[in-house]
Amino acid sequence: DSGVTQTPKHLITATGQRVTLRCSPRSGDLSVYWYQQSLDQGLQFLIQYYNGEERAKGNILERFSAQQFPDLHSELNLSSLELGDSALYFCASSVVSTGGSSTDTQYFGPGTRLTVL
Amino acid sequence: AQKVTQAQTEISVVEKEDVTLDCVYETRDTTYYLFWYKQPPSGELVFLIRRNSFDEQNEISGRYSWNFQKSTSSFNFTITASQVVDSAVYFCALSEEWTGNQFYFGTGTSLTVIP
Numbered sequence: 001d002s003g004v005t006q007t008p009k010h011l012i013t014a015t016g017q018r019v020t021l022r023c024s025p026r027s028g029d030l031s032v033y034w035y036q037q038s039l040d041q042g043l044q045f046l047i048q049y050y051n052g053e054e055r056a057k058g059n060i061l062e063r064f065s066a067q068q069f070p071d072l073h074s075e076l077n078l079s080s081l082e083l084g085d086s087a088l089y090f091c092a093s094s095v096v097s098t099g100g101s102s103t104d105t106q107y108f109g110p111g112t113r114l115t116v117l
Numbered sequence: 118a119q120k121v122t123q124a125q126t127e128i129s130v131v132e133k134e135d136v137t138l139d140c141v142y143e144t145r146d147t148t149y150y151l152f153w154y155k156q157p158p159s160g161e162l163v164f165l166i167r168r169n170s171f172d173e174q175n176e177i178s179g180r181y182s183w184n185f186q187k188s189t190s191s192f193n194f195t196i197t198a199s200q201v202v203d204s205a206v207y208f209c210a211l212s213e214e215w216t217g218n219q220f221y222f223g224t225g226t227s228l229t230v231i232p
Contacts, residue, residue, distance in 0.1 A: 002161075033220075035162075035220075042222060042224055042225065043208055043222040043225070044222065045210075045219060045220035045221070045222070048218065055218065056212075056217050056218035056219055056220075057217060057219065058219045058220060088160070090162055092162070092164070104167060105164055105167075106164040106167075107164070108161060108162040108163065108164065110160075110161055111160065111161070111162075
């Protein structure tokens with residue numbers, strides 16, 4: 001158990017809908033990362049937050065948004081869903097941001113499998 | 118152009134053999150970070166290592182070792198005396214400071230260790 005929790009584990013929804021994925025980092029970790037893994041696109045980095053602020057942004061669509069709350073949990077909002085958004089969404093946490101120690105470890109949650117029908 | 122290339126799509130080895138997974142990256146930045154991740158058949162992602170561009174020392178962790186060579190822009194991963202539990206997809210990734218620490222992943226190498 002990595003200590004990172006993600007809810008829900010599975011989500012099935014229809015095109016055009018909006019969903020929210022939630023991530024709770026390990027106790028003490030200030031950074032949260034979101035990744036998307038799909039058969040078409042492979043593994044992609046979406047966004048990173050550090051202590052409530054956006055730190056790095058990757059291939060995140062405009063229909064997607066994220067935030068990190070004062071209690072450090074994070075939510076990834078996906079709207080106007082399309083079939084191609086079906087994927088496994090991973091959250092990870094670490095103590096520091098990318099510029100931190102070379103030994104900083106990322107801990108991954110089990111992922112949320114999103115299916116858009 | 119791919120920033121991270123993992124040319125080996127699939128590798129099969131017999132248990133106890135050594136195996137090296139190749140990773141070649143492309144960057145013009147002087148400050149960057151390289152990563153390896155493991156994804157076993159169960160699907161979870163496991164962080165293995167992070168290396169910054171100023172630290173070219175090779176790293177050894179048990180049966181795992183990493184060879185970082187700036188001259189060839191490579192960050193190869195070797196598993197010594199492979200075991201069945203090493204069967205997984207392994208991803209190499211690059212994070213560049215000048216692109217705002219965005220991560221770029223390779224397409225992964227699927228390793229099968231045959232008992």
